[in-house]
Amino acid sequence: LAKTTQPISMDSYEGQEVNITCSHNNIATNDYITWYQQFPSQGPRFIIQGYKTKVTNEVASLFIPADRKSSTLSLPRVSLSDTAVYYCLVAGAGSYQLTFGKGTKLSVIP
Amino acid sequence: NAGVMQNPRHLVRRRGQEARLRCSPMKGHSHVYWYRQLPEEGLKFMVYLQKENIIDESGMPKERFSAEFPKEGPSILRIQQVVRGDSAAYFCASSPPGRGTQNEQFFGPGTRLTVL
DSSP states (O other): OOOOBOOSEEEEETTOOEEEEEEOTTOOTTEEEEEEEEOTTSOOEEEEEESSEEEEOSSOEEEEOTTOSEEEEEESSOOGGGOEEEEEEEEETTOSOOOOOSOEEEEEEO | OOOOEEEOSEEEEOTTOOEEEEEEOOTTOOEEEEEEEOTTSOEEEEEEEETTEEEEOTTSOSSSEEEEOOSSSOEEEEEOSOOGGGOEEEEEEEEOTTOTTSOOOEEOOOEEEEEO
């Protein structure tokens, strides 16, 4: 499983766009990039998954450059309720053994 | 459709006792996964089960830990003779048959085990 590197923490004010970048230099050809969100005292929740270029859903956007060695999760206009830990995962399609690093702790400030 | 259910939410055991953690997957889901999370750490995969079968237990300690997913009833993660190092949050996740190409698992709220 490809190793990922992401910032330990980030702060943002309400209403701002937040971009969290994840590095995965040894990503394999058949690997997908998946992001999860975890609130305190809860289990992680799937946010978005992509393979290349850009993916957007109702919650976030995921930008993946052509070399796929990094990816950026973009959260538009964050609110206090977006305060959570965000995990970047790299794994083959349909993989069941998800590997979570320490994630990025996002704190949204009023 | 109820989500993944785990009970108890909190469990306190003394060293040497047994801990039994239960997980009911989402309706229609036949794949169950258990993860362990230490404080300030990410989740670590322990075991993957389907009904009456252990598919992959490579992340589970070989001693004192066992897991099952019987034909009827919830999945059980059992820890015998608990030690202080077993104190952690244990999360169960489930996914539907086939899993597809999306690495999406549905997680329960976790059981927080404290060993005194």
